[in-house]
Amino acid sequence: MSARLAVIGAGIVLSGDMDRPIVPDADTIVCDNGVITAVGPREELADEIASADQVLDANGCTVAPGLIDSHCHVVLGDYTPRQKTVDFLASYVHGGITSVISPGEIHAPGRPHDAIGVKALAIAARACFENFRPGGMRVHAGAVVLEPTLQPADFADLQQAGVHLAKFGFGRYEDPSDGVPQVRWAQEHGITVMCHSGGASIPGSKPITPDHLLELAPDVCGHVNGGPTSLPDSGVDLIIEQTSMALQLVQAGNLRSAVRIACKALDEGRFHRVVIGSDTPTGTGVMPLGVIKTVAELASFSGIDPALLWAAASGNNARTWGLSSGFLRVGSDADLVIMDAPWGSTADDALGALRIGDIPGISAVVSAGTVRALLSRNTPRAARLTTATPSIAHLDGAH
Template identity: 35%
Template sequence: TETTHIDQAFEAGMRIIGEVGIGSLKDPVRSGELSVYARELGMTVHMHCGCTSDRGPGGDAHPYFSAEDVLTVKPSIASHCNTFASLSDADIDLLCGEEGPPFVEVVQAGGTRSMLRVVERLVERDALDRLLVGTDTPTGFGVTSLGILKTVSDICSLGGIEPALGWAIASGQNSAAFGVDGNRVAVGGAADLLVMDVSLGSREDTPAEAIAAGEWPGIAVVMTDGQIRINGSLCTLRARRVAEISSAA
């Protein structure tokens, strides 16, 4: 049975189910029963919102999932609420309301207006602890480098979120929602760090000021597992201050 499959996945160590609506099961009621079952086991369930972003069959065969569908399924996360075939304003408001899922995601591969509406509604409700930041690339949109960086810049410079909070949403809050380690600066935590500064030539003094102004910072160093992987990004402008490595990492 379907619940047996969920049990087997959980016993094998899987903790994330997604993306509800993309697979063969399209019935929101049955999907909701399985979603609740999985969440009660301790799994994170995220669900597709709006229209699919692939080329698909088109017409009536091309699925669309409304806010009512999401509320019926009861996932942990409403994925890409600003998908290009965007949810209606009323649907966005419903998902961001008190009956909506624990987390609501905005992505780079989506509409800017609907993204800002999600941010606005969550700010009004003092519920930014429900906001997640993703990319949803490359499906239907191509590969977008720096997708998280661009989306953080959008929600801060256009949505009025403080840059430090924007980074926290896109890092630690994402990890908390999906139940994974990392994305926090903490003793004993993963040694995954990103060092940035304003871009060379910027009029701003700090990366936070640059992001608030709609600029992109320059990435100086990327470290994972305590090892320096990138010393000077090729995808951003050069950081004003170049990192100096004084000893082997």
Template identity: 50%
Template sequence: MRTAIVNLGRIVTGDLSAPVTPGDGILMADGRIEAVGTLGAAAVEACDVVIDAGGATAIPGLIDSHVHITFGDYTPRQKTVGFLESYVHGGVTTAISASEVHVPGRPKDVAGVKALAVAAMKCFETYRPGGMRVHAGSLILEPGLAEADFAELARLGVWMVKAGFGAFATPYEYAPLVAMARAHGMVSMVHTGGSSIPGSSGIWADHVLKIAPDVSYHVNGGPTAIPDADFPRLVGESDVAMQVCTAGNLRTTLLVGKLLAEAGRLDRLLVATDTPTGSGIMPLGMFYTISHLASLGGMAPEIAIAAATGNNARVYRLNSGIIAPGRDADVVVIDACAGGSQNDALAGLVNGDVPAVGAVVTAGVPRVVGRSRNTPETTKKVRVAKNTVPQDFGGAGH
């Protein structure tokens, strides 16, 4: 399918080094972005679908790097079916598993955790709820895992590991396993903060520095944050990516943003939701945290968007998250909400408003055009201007 978005008022790239790019159009074909800028009439005419953005803003599809995936589009924690598809209506085009720790009766032996990671990864290789791409199968680190296990899993395609829920006497014991995972090309994440489920332990700055993961998960609390004195240590004594989550402590979210900005290391800031958990289902959670950083933290909204898109993509080695030729064609069109006090999406975010979602495109295929069922209407009209395929791209009504 060839898809074009035209008549854009602004293009936010998700790239921290160049967060806004000139132009008013995005051309997509075969699941990738082909061109960004001013599109020629012939290129637009050759498209199967043309979306007229009406002057609204394009951003990369949001990457929620902390989602509690189980199997299928179901969360046993909240007994809810279809939450991932609903997140697409909140602008989330990619979900990354925080490990399948919420699978009922999850295994804790070596054979079991390996099987769980492989099964989850394989189940989501071709399953795309609502068009969302899901990266599942994060190995839960448990005692007894050895070098040969990481080598086997890497051969099978498992590329993520999670520290924090294993039956270890102390969190320091995760360090050699994380080192093994890294040696086999895996991305490693560690639970950070107070205990979140029975059997887990609190993990603070000393532990994180010793474990040396790629990502310090929900560093602002999942749900309980580390002590304030630990944040400068993680910023100054490591290069670990620091993930802030909607289901955490808002005050420390802003503190993390401030410290990383002062250190010139906003490339290490990642935005996620840490849902579904006891905090519930949050289809608009990513936008809430972006709006908090922009309105309360004084961060430029395009930078906050990059923390939720391109930064996540870089750390997790994804081809999505940035609007540029060759990247995955995951694009969201947002605008100020109808009836609000602002006239464009970025001004609305600075005002503390969650934007209206006018269109969601994943893998170059429009999934929603006109109105998301999870947001108010856009101020500017976003519509399908041309459609040659037998599909209705309208969002479901409330």
């Protein structure tokens, strides 16, 4: 028998879909066995609510799809060698992040560069995180770091092993342009390629210019607003105007550039290409609120509808990487966040808080249809709290 979760009493329901970012007339979400099965008004879903094993009352708060961090530096386990921090992924869940995407396990100590070692690391990381959900989040790991040692047969091996992510920018290439064959072979084998852009971020990486990006033609322009050093505006405009790459905006980048890119993309009808990530943990540190902070900053400085920006951090990411989460709609993974304006804010709800640059208070996080947190330990306290029936003793009062 499947477990049923019902979330009722939503004041606003965000869809994660930039084409219709708010679900009209909806205040209830029903989830069965980790999948959303209904979204609509409470009176139409009374039978489903009555038969639910768990009911969360949002008490007028905003319900949204869980955030997807499209640039999170995982390695193996819930540990980051770069910052020597444990349990950081479980902490990110308390920032509303229910999924993360690895840009390559590049911080692994002694990372290999030979073809066998490169493949082995990607395959092992993917397999490990298939069996491990820190804090309940889904980790899309095992992004192969492209190296000149990789040949077409190696990409066939990776595809057969289920590897579907790749990162370019940290391999031992004399010139980034030399990586074109590996990028193409990866794409030919169904692997989504993210490329470093801008200045070098750590020893072992090289600056990658707009000309390099045009030649490499990856699927995703990683941290197009800088990681941490931004490309020049003229180069960014080339990427926006002359390619179809996803435009990744990150917290660990240049905020001025991020605001400019988001506005330009929206004005020119290219906002579907905007995706959001944190690009942490890096030298910037461990940032559980990295993605929601980026949404708040972009909303307050750009004037873009925060519901649209939330979609860039959820549904747009899901579309770009072919994920089954990121939307509050029937058939999507039951990953969601309940949030409100924080105590002391002049805003009345979560969207109002984001609009003025306040980080909302998260009062519940659900992934795979299971309640993972009540009262985030990382955001400010929400003005209105979620109540659970029956109560969840190990989560009640936790912070």
